Amino acid sequence: GRPVDPRRYVEPPQVETLDENPLIRISGWALNPGQQLLDVRTQRSGPPDSAPAEEPGAAPGPGAAARPVPIRLAVLSDYDGVTWRVGATYRNAGRILPVTAPAADSTVETVRQEITVAGLSGRLLPAVATPRQVTGARVAYDPTTGTLIRPEGLTPGLRYDVTSALETPDSNLLATADVPAGEEVARVLRVADGVPEPLRRLAAQLAESNGAPYARAAAVEQFLAEHYRLVADAPSGHAYPNLNFFLFGPRNAGGQRGTSEQFAAAFAVLGRLTGLPTRVVVGFRAAGDGPVRAGDAYAWPEVLFEGLGWVPFDPLPRPDEEPRPVEEDFRPAPEEPPPSEVPEPTVEPTVSPEPAAAPGGRAGSGGPSTALLVGGGTGGVLLLVVVALLALLLMRRALTRARLERGDPGQRIAGAWREVTDALRLSGHPVGGNLSASEVAAHARRAVADARARRSGHAPTTAGPSPGP
Numbered sequence: 433g434r435p436v437d438p439r440r441y442v443e444p445p446q447v448e449t450l451d452e453n454p455l456i457r458i459s460g461w462a463l464n465p466g467q468q469l470l471d472v473r474t475q476r477s478g479p480p481d482s483a484p485a486e487e488p489g490a491a492p493g494p495g496a497a498a499r500p501v502p503i504r505l506a507v508l509s510d511y512d513g514v515t516w517r518v519g520a521t522y523r524n525a526g527r528i529l530p531v532t533a534p535a536a537d538s539t540v541e542t543v544r545q546e547i548t549v550a551g552l553s554g555r556l557l558p559a560v561a562t563p564r565q566v567t568g569a570r571v572a573y574d575p576t577t578g579t580l581i582r583p584e585g586l587t588p589g590l591r592y593d594v595t596s597a598l599e600t601p602d603s604n605l606l607a608t609a610d611v612p613a614g615e616e617v618a619r620v621l622r623v624a625d626g627v628p629e630p631l632r633r634l635a636a637q638l639a640e641s642n643g644a645p646y647a648r649a650a651a652v653e654q655f656l657a658e659h660y661r662l663v664a665d666a667p668s669g670h671a672y673p674n675l676n677f678f679l680f681g682p683r684n685a686g687g688q689r690g691t692s693e694q695f696a697a698a699f700a701v702l703g704r705l706t707g708l709p710t711r712v713v714v715g716f717r718a719a720g721d722g723p724v725r726a727g728d729a730y731a732w733p734e735v736l737f738e739g740l741g742w743v744p745f746d747p748l749p750r751p752d753e754e755p756r757p758v759e760e761d762f763r764p765a766p767e768e769p770p771p772s773e774v775p776e777p778t779v780e781p782t783v784s785p786e787p788a789a790a791p792g793g794r795a796g797s798g799g800p801s802t803a804l805l806v807g808g809g810t811g812g813v814l815l816l817v818v819v820a821l822l823a824l825l826l827m828r829r830a831l832t833r834a835r836l837e838r839g840d841p842g843q844r845i846a847g848a849w850r851e852v853t854d855a856l857r858l859s860g861h862p863v864g865g866n867l868s869a870s871e872v873a874a875h876a877r878r879a880v881a882d883a884r885a886r887r888s889g890h891a892p893t894t895a896g897p898s899p900g901p
Contacts, residue, residue: 445522445572445583451555454506454714455516458693458731459668465727469552472503473721477542501543501598502732502744503558503724504715507577513624514671516697516712520574522581528565530575535741538599549590550723555581558716560596568592601740609737611645611709620709620736627705628676634762635705641850648706649735649745651850652699656747659758661689670697680758688758692748696731699747709736713744852876859883 450457461467510519534540543560552558557571557580569592572581582590613621638655642648660678666689678694681687696712703710716728734742749755856862861879 445524445555445581447518447522447555447581450553451506451581452517452519453508453515454518454554454556455508455670455693455697455712455731456668458691458714458729459666461726461729462664462691465664465725467726468550468723469726469729470503470550470558470716470724471548471722472718472724473546474500474718475544476501500718500720501560502713502715503545503547503718504561504578504713505556505558505729506579506714508712508714509577509620511622511624511697511701513626516670516700518574518577518579519619520577520579522572522574522579522583524583525566525571525573527567529563529571529573531564532562532575532578534597534599535601535739537605537739538601538741541598541600543596543598544593545596546591546593549586549588551588551726552586555583555585557582557586557592559594560598562599563594563596565595566592599741601737601743605740606646606737606743607644609646609740611707611736612738617709617736620711621704621707623701623704624672626672627701628672630676630680631672631701632705634679635702637762638702639706641853643853645708645735645737647850649703649708652702652706653745653747655761656695656699657749658753659688659755659761660695660749661755662691662695662749662751663689664691666690666694668693670694675701688755692730692732695747696733699733699745703733703735710734711736711742 461469506518507520508516508518510517545560547558557566557569559566559580562578563573563580566580569582569590570584572583573579580594634655635652638651639648642651666686668691670693675694675698677687678690679688679698683689700710700712711734712731713734714729714731716724717730718724718728730748732744732746734744736742853862856876856879859879861876
């Protein structure tokens, strides 16, 4: 017969609500930022050889020797429209943890930490991603998410050592990287029922001109960073109604502001709506050796890329920048859309009987004539059209400036890419989402050559029927 699996007779360790969804703890920690949660001592083997992708919440890449690495508390992969959950299956583990193969196009750095628990409660055991060895504490481990727990719970003074294999993806490959699909990643692509229509429209707008997966992720990241305010006193909540209010609620009523909980959750949901496999991570910024406080806790989103693994993004706004009104770049459509064209004023089809002539020979009472009314109406429509065109031109210039001048280098590259694809689409040469960067460049050169040829009266360079006379 089949061999007996001894794990059938061992009940997996259980966790409580705070450990299943530590995202709800962010708002409480933000209100008590001085509380000491941990004390950390870090030893690193040295920076990776290749240029790293940017981690959330800091300026240079994590390969910089002086750059601290975030400490993960938990990885949340499951979302039902109400709550993000870890959804892990923990197995009791020994000192050496099960090894998962690193991503093909990433470098690996060894990070060793001595961590002493202070005020942190619960069962989740903090560690830099991805833990490989733990001493000083009995642990249970979920290899799928890399999340650790101590089944007995954390106690003040608990000290343990953890060795981690920190993966750093090659940032040079991000712009052309694809994302996986299929049953293996269905869990991190799942969109729960009940998505508010404004969220769907915003996701569609952000994906419209961004065919490449990284460009879509960068567009979501940039939109959140530019239009919303990070505050410490926002209430907890990341269900669909909470996210809808965070994204579109009036500012004077508390909308468009939140903690990292709302920023990370909104990114992850919008990302999934655009076809990106996403998850949310809760952890801490360790500024160096010493105390880790409640104010260091935050959440960030990650996107899974083929060959690169999970890549973090930072949708948090910069503290020195004032958020732009959401209405500048997105306005929810009304329930009943207006007609696409303004109807022209009509002089016919009905004919009113002519009034009797006045004694003085005048045909009416001196009111404005029909011709004057029609002329005035047409002039008003033309004035509205001119004003609308000027407003669109100014908005387009502001969008171009924001894309090319704001954000980190990766965001500016993604912005330049969107400018190219927008220009091609507006000129009647849209770009398919399946083209590489070099193919798009060749497509653009042909479009420019065709335009020049038509102006000079020569035949276009592209294949196809010649333009008519």
